[in-house]
Amino acid sequence: GAVVSQHPSRVICKSGTSVKIECRSLDFQATTMFWYRQFPKKSLMLMATSNEGSKATYEQGVEKDKFLINHASLTLSTLTVTSAHPEDSSFYICSAGVNTYNEQFFGPGTRLTVL
Amino acid sequence: AQTVTQSQPEMSVQEAETVTLSCTYDTSENNYYLFWYKQPPSRQMILVIRQEAYKQQNATENRFSVNFQKAAKSFSLKISDSQLGDTAMYFCAFTIFGNEKLTFGTGTRLTIIP
Numbered sequence: 001g002a003v004v005s006q007h008p009s010r011v012i013c014k015s016g017t018s019v020k021i022e023c024r025s026l027d028f029q030a031t032t033m034f035w036y037r038q039f040p041k042k043s044l045m046l047m048a049t050s051n052e053g054s055k056a057t058y059e060q061g062v063e064k065d066k067f068l069i070n071h072a073s074l075t076l077s078t079l080t081v082t083s084a085h086p087e088d089s090s091f092y093i094c095s096a097g098v099n100t101y102n103e104q105f106f107g108p109g110t111r112l113t114v115l
Numbered sequence: 116a117q118t119v120t121q122s123q124p125e126m127s128v129q130e131a132e133t134v135t136l137s138c139t140y141d142t143s144e145n146n147y148y149l150f151w152y153k154q155p156p157s158r159q160m161i162l163v164i165r166q167e168a169y170k171q172q173n174a175t176e177n178r179f180s181v182n183f184q185k186a187a188k189s190f191s192l193k194i195s196d197s198q199l200g201d202t203a204m205y206f207c208a209f210t211i212f213g214n215e216k217l218t219f220g221t222g223t224r225l226t227i228i229p
Contacts, residue, residue, distance in 0.1 A: 032215050034215075034216075034217075042222075043221045044160075046217070091158065093160065095160070097215040102148050102211075102212065102213075103162065104215065106152075106161075109158050
């Protein structure tokens with residue numbers, strides 16, 4: 001149980017285009033979903049927290065208009081990188097939270113490369 | 116603000132040996148959870164072990180155990196009988212009870228040598 005999927009696993013796009021990444025909790029309903037960014041050999045940096053039906057809460061320094069988060073249901077959250085640029089290239093990871101023990105279950109990540 | 120510190124960027128041990136990864140944290144809260152996550156080369160984050168701060172007994176999961184010292188704000192991970200599959204980045208993480216946001220340490224890259 002507690003499986004989180006992400007799609008796509010890899011995406012390459014041209015500069016200026018938008019990319020959507022989906023995060024789904026497959027066998028449970030997540031109270032909260034989180035989006036992280038991870039640079040090579042670095043730790044996870046929390047970008048935003050989203051709850052179903054409400055606006056996402058962004059961490060300081062994260063551009064809301066650049067990284068659009070939609071949490072349409074208790075099992076689906078999407079991250080759209082708008083007008084992507086090479087500096088947006090990174091590994092993006094989502095997680096789904098359950099209240100029990102404050103535990104988060106992580107998706108497998110999406111590698112975004114912007115040319 | 117909560118901080119998590121992992122002072123060992125890299126470690127390596129021979130297969131079958133025991134290794135201990137260090138983690139310290141800073142918080143003024145009394146009720147919280149501590150975690151160790153493993154990130155293998157596939158980059159899938161996997162929960163290794165969890166400790167509730169109100170529990171004095173150290174958590175154990177098979178070959179993995181922790182040494183939780185609340186007063187010292189220390190939370191080390193011991194891996195016994197290390198296996199090649201243990202090669203990964205290990206992240207210590209902290210969350211306050213009732214708040215699901217995780218604060219991660221910078222990670223320790225562990226290599227198990229055959």
